[in-house]
Amino acid sequence: MKITIKKARxxxxxxxxxxxxxxxxxxxxxxxxKKEAKRLFRDxxxxxxxxxxxxxxxxxxxxxxxxxxxxxxxxxxKPTLYLEDxxxxxxxxxxxxxxxxxxxxxxxxxxxxxxxxxxxxxxxxKDAIEFYxxxxxxxxxxxxxxxxxx
Amino acid sequence: MKITIKKARxxxxxxxxxxxxxxxxxxxxxxxxKKEAKRLFRDxxxxxxxxxxxxxxxxxxxxxxxxxxxxxxxxxxKPTLYLEDxxxxxxxxxxxxxxxxxxxxxxxxxxxxxxxxxxxxxxxxKDAIEFYxxxxxxxxxxxxxxxxxx
Numbered sequence: 001m002k003i004t005i006k007k008a009r010x011x012x013x014x015x016x017x018x019x020x021x022x023x024x025x026x027x028x029x030x031x032x033x034k035k036e037a038k039r040l041f042r043d044x045x046x047x048x049x050x051x052x053x054x055x056x057x058x059x060x061x062x063x064x065x066x067x068x069x070x071x072x073x074x075x076x077x078k079p080t081l082y083l084e085d086x087x088x089x090x091x092x093x094x095x096x097x098x099x100x101x102x103x104x105x106x107x108x109x110x111x112x113x114x115x116x117x118x119x120x121x122x123x124x125x126k127d128a129i130e131f132y133x134x135x136x137x138x139x140x141x142x143x144x145x146x147x148x149x150x
Numbered sequence: 151m152k153i154t155i156k157k158a159r160x161x162x163x164x165x166x167x168x169x170x171x172x173x174x175x176x177x178x179x180x181x182x183x184k185k186e187a188k189r190l191f192r193d194x195x196x197x198x199x200x201x202x203x204x205x206x207x208x209x210x211x212x213x214x215x216x217x218x219x220x221x222x223x224x225x226x227x228k229p230t231l232y233l234e235d236x237x238x239x240x241x242x243x244x245x246x247x248x249x250x251x252x253x254x255x256x257x258x259x260x261x262x263x264x265x266x267x268x269x270x271x272x273x274x275x276k277d278a279i280e281f282y283x284x285x286x287x288x289x290x291x292x293x294x295x296x297x298x299x300x
Contacts, residue, residue: 024225036227043227050229051222067224072201074217074235075174077186077193079200085224109300116300120293129294137298143270144279145295148287150259150266 001058003097005104008053008065010045015062016053023087027122051084054104056097064088066101070112078115081105086119098131120145151208153247155254158203158215160195165212166203173237177272204254206238206247214238216251220262228265231255236269248281270295 008016017037024031032040043050056064067085072078083105088097109117117137121128158166167187174181182190193200206214217235222228233255238247259267267287271278 020224029225032225032227036225039227040224043222043229050220051224069222070200071221071232072193072219072234074170074190074201075179075182075186077182077189079193082221084222106300114300117298119296120290121296123292123294132296135298137296140270140295140297142273143295144273145290145293146269146271146282146287147290148267148285150256150264 003056003058003063003095003100005054005100006057008044008055010041012053012055012062013041013044016055016065019062019065019087019089020067020085022089023085026087054101056088056092056100058092063092064097064101066105068105068108070114071118073115076115079112080116080118081109081112081114083117083119093127102135153206153208153213153245153250155204155250156207158194158205160191162203162205162212163191163194166205166215169212169215169237169239170217170235172239173235176237201234204251206242206250208242213242213245214247214251216255218255218258220264221268223265226265229262230266230268231259231262231264233267233269243277252285 017032017040020040021031044053051067051069054066054068055062064087065085066083068081068083070079071082073080086098086101105117119132121132167182167190170190171181194203201217201219204216204218205212214237215235216233218231218233220229221232223230236248236251255267271282
């Protein structure tokens with residue numbers, strides 16, 4: 001069956017949430033709980049959406065998702081498409097779905113006059129790193145990412 | 151004279167642009183040119199503002215600026231205040247202006263129910279790194295930041 005990249009709809013939310021949980025497990029991070037799931041739904045589909053979700057759909061199945069929003073570069077004076085999550089469920093890897101996501105994300109970035117696409121990857125995720133390098137992306141090795149938890 | 155942190159207004163733009171140029175020089179990066187400056191003005195003050203700017207004002211002088219926007223954490227299901235630029239002009243460093251900026255940014259982040267503040271720092275910028283460590287921020291040392299230039 002054909003795999004297509006689509007905007008997530010409200011009816012897809014439960015399946016996407018399942019994949020977000022799979023990603024958190026894969027990254028050994030804390031997944032969203034019930035309260036978080038409610039906020040995610042509101043922030044994805046409410047009046048003031050805070051991010052966008054794409055899905056890789058094969059009929060009624062959702063095999064992966066991409067979670068993105070726009071940031072901004074002050075020096076370029078252009079928006080950046082920032083990819084917060086990209087995940088493909090284990091049994092559907094190596095089918096070219098990552099490339100399909102990137103093709104669509106690139107189209108969206110250019111449509112929105114972005115100068116860059118950016119994302120972070122865990123340093124032990126060698127498959128992802130290899131995939132990103134093949135795409136012509138570069139690690140920003142002289143920058144350190146800082147976080148203050150509130 | 152008292153230093154206060156304020157939202158940038160249209161009339162501040164020229165001075166802020168001067169500081170953005172100073173920061174680019176300091177970071178050995180390409181500063182915005184004339185076209186970029188026009189886009190920055192539109193994206194800062196137009197109907198669909200893409201980022202926000204704070205200034206450190208001392209009377210009519212602007213001693214520094216912070217350039218920020220909101221990103222989003224899928225796992226926390228909360229926005230993140232992302233600090234794209236923080237810059238204080240050389241002669242005004244070590245006066246506590248960085249702390250004033252962070253105090254105001256923290257207030258804004260909490261008001262917007264953010265779970266985190268995040269930013270990047272160049273690995274040779276030891277003064278900034280020391281300042282961020284004192285704030286209780288942590289480097290995300292197991293993540294690699296990737297960029298694809300479009």
